[in-house]
Amino acid sequence: MTQISEGRKFAYYAGMALIVVGFLLFVSVFVTGAMQFGDFTDFHGRAQSSMFRALGGMALMVGGSVLRTVGARGIAGSGVVLDPKRARRDLEPWSRMGGGMVKDALEEADVKLGGGQERVVMVKCRACGKLNEEDSKFCQECGQAI
Ligand SMILES: [Zn+2]
Incomplete structure (x- = not known):
């Protein structure tokens, strides 16, 4: 039974944190831009810093989502390393979960269809x-052909 390793969990949450930080950085460009609207002192320097923050924020979001995918599916499972065997193992917790859900659904459907009242x-x-x-060919009691 394969469980998702601590390292992968860490990568997943770190990736999520990066996305949040990147998003805030990206949004801050517009917030400060709106606050300083009409103030043209050092316009060039601020425009440059805004651009860096916007690009940096986008890079953090992209990097964060890659990290999060790797964390969720593993190095091989997310396609970073091409290794079908490892991918299978990396994705095993997910397929197990999927299989479990299908099984649950089938069991539920069986209950609703009145399984158990087999005639x-x-x-x-x-x-x-x-x-x-x-389907028996001979009688269980006397052995007579049926
Ligand atoms: Zn008989």
């Missing part, structure tokens, strides 16, 4: 009257 057709032996299962 067994019995055949009565002509010689002794014993009830035998439909």
Whole structure:
């Protein structure tokens, strides 16, 4: 049974944090831009710093989502390393989860369809009257052909 390793969990949450930081950095460009609207002192320097923050924020978001995908699916599972065997192992917790959900759904459907009230057709032996299962060829009691 493969569990998602601590390292992968860390990568996932670190990636999520990077996305948040990148997003805030990106948004801050517009917030400060709006606050300083109409103030043209050192316009060039501020425009440059805004651009760096916008680009840096985008880079952080992209890097963060890559890290998060790697954390969730593993190095091979997310396609960073081409290794089908490892990918299979990396994705095993997910496929197990998927299989479990399908199984749950099937079990639920079975309950709703009234599974368990299975009807067994019995055949009565002509010689002794014993009830035998439909597909049996000989009577369980007397051995007479059915
Ligand atoms: Zn019989």
